[in-house]
Amino acid sequence: MSQFPQHKARKRFGQNFLHDAGVIDRIIRSIRPRENDHLVEIGPGQGAITSGLLASGAQLDVVELDKDLHPILMGQFGFLDRFRLHKGDALKFDFRQLVAGDEKLRVVGNLPYNISTPLMFHLLEQSDCIEDMHFMLQKEVVLRLAATAGMNHYGRLGIMVQYHCRVEHLFDVGPGAFNPAPKVDSAIVRLVPHATLPHPADDVEVLEILVRDAFNQRRKTLRNTLKALLSAEEIEAEGIDPGTRPEQVDLAGFVRLANRLARKRSASA
Incomplete structure (x- = not known):
């Protein structure tokens, strides 16, 4: 005891x-x-x-x-x-x-x-x-x-x-x-x-923001949830249908969207 x-x-x-x-x-x-x-x-x-x-x-x-x-x-x-x-x-x-x-x-x-x-x-x-x-x-x-x-x-x-x-x-x-x-x-x-990130983001904080916004209203489409960040045309340019719901997009897709957003922000800075 x-x-x-x-x-x-x-x-x-x-x-x-x-x-x-x-x-x-x-x-x-x-x-x-x-x-x-x-x-x-x-x-x-x-x-x-x-x-x-x-x-x-x-x-x-x-x-x-x-x-x-x-x-x-x-x-x-x-x-x-x-x-x-x-x-x-x-x-x-x-x-x-x-x-x-x-x-x-x-x-x-x-x-x-x-x-x-x-x-x-x-x-x-x-x-x-x-x-x-x-x-x-x-x-x-x-x-x-x-x-x-x-x-x-x-x-x-x-x-x-x-x-x-x-x-x-x-x-x-x-x-x-x-x-x-x-x-x-x-x-x-x-x-x-991961020893080497399989899908490296240009800016992890931008990825966090984009994913947070995408899932804030998870039943809505990306066109609606990301409209303050990316246009439907910008989403489509990354090979993702803007009419898709966020739960259908894989990690690689979110990283592509985040990298586009990071480039857009740095271009307008």
Whole structure:
């Protein structure tokens, strides 16, 4: 029995602690940690996945916001030189500071639903130092991340994450694997930053603006949703029917439209 009292999950941190040994083992097997890896775990909680990661012999940094969990984690793992605890908010954390030389980080996390999207984009801003990411997320978020053109969940989130990464929906996890049990299903996703962007944008911020505007009224056609940015003729010039709805346009198509918009803006500057 642990020398520490049972920690009660806190709603304000969006905590749902994983306790199902079968699910934990499947997550570790999906990550396949290696002895020479430099792993980073976001929100280790009570250490359910942490011990499996450390069993590989890898270096592990963990970032935990909840101060009550710090002594629990140090009590379990603090004796290992390969374990380092960083006390703070992952949304504000500089992951590049952990990198030595040309090594790359492998990031793991059971992410609270309320911060999962901003945290992923915070990490993607530092993707030059990341080999891959494995996250437990709300299943609906994973469906949105992995969706491609024409699918129900396809939209702004999937397009912008797929611009930066290869996305793999690995497997689903039911509420019973957690304590307390969430009201929704979860899923494990693997994100692998592209070594070379398959569809590079001239200006990523312009791409973000164009995709946001396109999906603001997703049932309308591009002719209507993008009219403040591009004319129907300009859309058609990129090989896209202006009468198409945004969910029918793939990532490559959105990048072509964004590059046209970037050129148009720089020409008029």
